[in-house]
Amino acid sequence: MKCNIIRDLLPLYCDKLTSEDSNEEIEKHLRECEECSNIYESMNNKEDDIKAVNKDVKPLKKIKKRIKLKVIAAILGTLAVLSAVFVFVFVGVIPISSDKLHYTVTAYEVKSYMIKHEPNENGEYLEEYRAEYMDDFYPIPDGAKVETEHHISIDFEADCKMINYRFDADYEYFVNDEGINDMRTHEERWIYPVVKLPFDNCGKHPNQFSCGGNVKEGDTLTIHCRDKDIELDLWQLYLDNVEK
Numbered sequence: 001m002k003c004n005i006i007r008d009l010l011p012l013y014c015d016k017l018t019s020e021d022s023n024e025e026i027e028k029h030l031r032e033c034e035e036c037s038n039i040y041e042s043m044n045n046k047e048d049d050i051k052a053v054n055k056d057v058k059p060l061k062k063i064k065k066r067i068k069l070k071v072i073a074a075i076l077g078t079l080a081v082l083s084a085v086f087v088f089v090f091v092g093v094i095p096i097s098s099d100k101l102h103y104t105v106t107a108y109e110v111k112s113y114m115i116k117h118e119p120n121e122n123g124e125y126l127e128e129y130r131a132e133y134m135d136d137f138y139p140i141p142d143g144a145k146v147e148t149e150h151h152i153s154i155d156f157e158a159d160c161k162m163i164n165y166r167f168d169a170d171y172e173y174f175v176n177d178e179g180i181n182d183m184r185t186h187e188e189r190w191i192y193p194v195v196k197l198p199f200d201n202c203g204k205h206p207n208q209f210s211c212g213g214n215v216k217e218g219d220t221l222t223i224h225c226r227d228k229d230i231e232l233d234l235w236q237l238y239l240d241n242v243e244k
Helices: 003-014 020-032 034-091 234-241
Strands: 101-116 127-131 146-158 163-175 181-193 208-214 220-224 229-233
Touching: 003 020, 003 034, 020 034, 101 234, 146 181, 146 234, 163 208, 229 234
Parallel strands: 181 220
Antiparallel strands: 101 127, 101 146, 146 208, 163 181, 220 229
16 A cells, blocks of 8 residues: 555544554554654654643643632732721721810700791781790790700810711600600710821811700710720700800
C-alpha cells in the first residue's frame, strides 16, 4: 500500500476507526516504512499530550474556582469592615460618656385662651385661639377660659466636635383629674460622638442640640450614656427652673 494512502488512514487508525483488514495493512507498512512510522509516532505523541492536558484541566478549574471564591470573600470582608468603620466613626455606635455631656434648663409658662368673634352673616360664631406669645399687646379678656401650658427647654452640649443622636418615646395614657384623656411621655435618647463628613450641613454648633416642649407631671427623659443612664424628671425640672 502506498505511503500517501497510509498517511491518509493514520488519523483514523490512531482513533481506532479502521477495520481489522486495514489495520493489518497499515501495521505491515509501518514496520517496513521508517518515514511513515515516524509520522505515526509523532501523531501518537500529540494525542498523548492532548489527553494529558485534558486530565489537568479539571484540577486547574477547581483551583481557579477556589481562588475566585477567596477573592470574592476578601472583597466582601473588606466592604464589611469599611462599613463597620463608617458606622462607628460617622454614625455612632458607642454613646458619649456622661462627664462629656452638659445641659442647661429653661422653663416658662404659656397662657392661652379662646375668644369668640361676632357672628358672621350665616349666624355662626367663630372661635380663635390666642396664646401669650402671639400678641403681648392685648390683655386677656374678662371671662375668657385661660389654659396654662408648662414649657421646658433642655439645651445639651457635648465635649466633642460633633454629635449624632437618636430617640425613642413611650406614651402612657390616663384620665386626669378633670376627667379628660391625657398622656404622659417617657422619652429616651442616645447621643454619640462622631466625625463630621465634608458634605454635612449641621449648623454652627454640631455638638449641641435642644429638646423639650409642654410637660406635665410624670413626663421623663432618659439619656443613655456610655457609663450610666441619666434619668430626668421633666416636671421636677420645670418646677425647679420656672420663673416664679
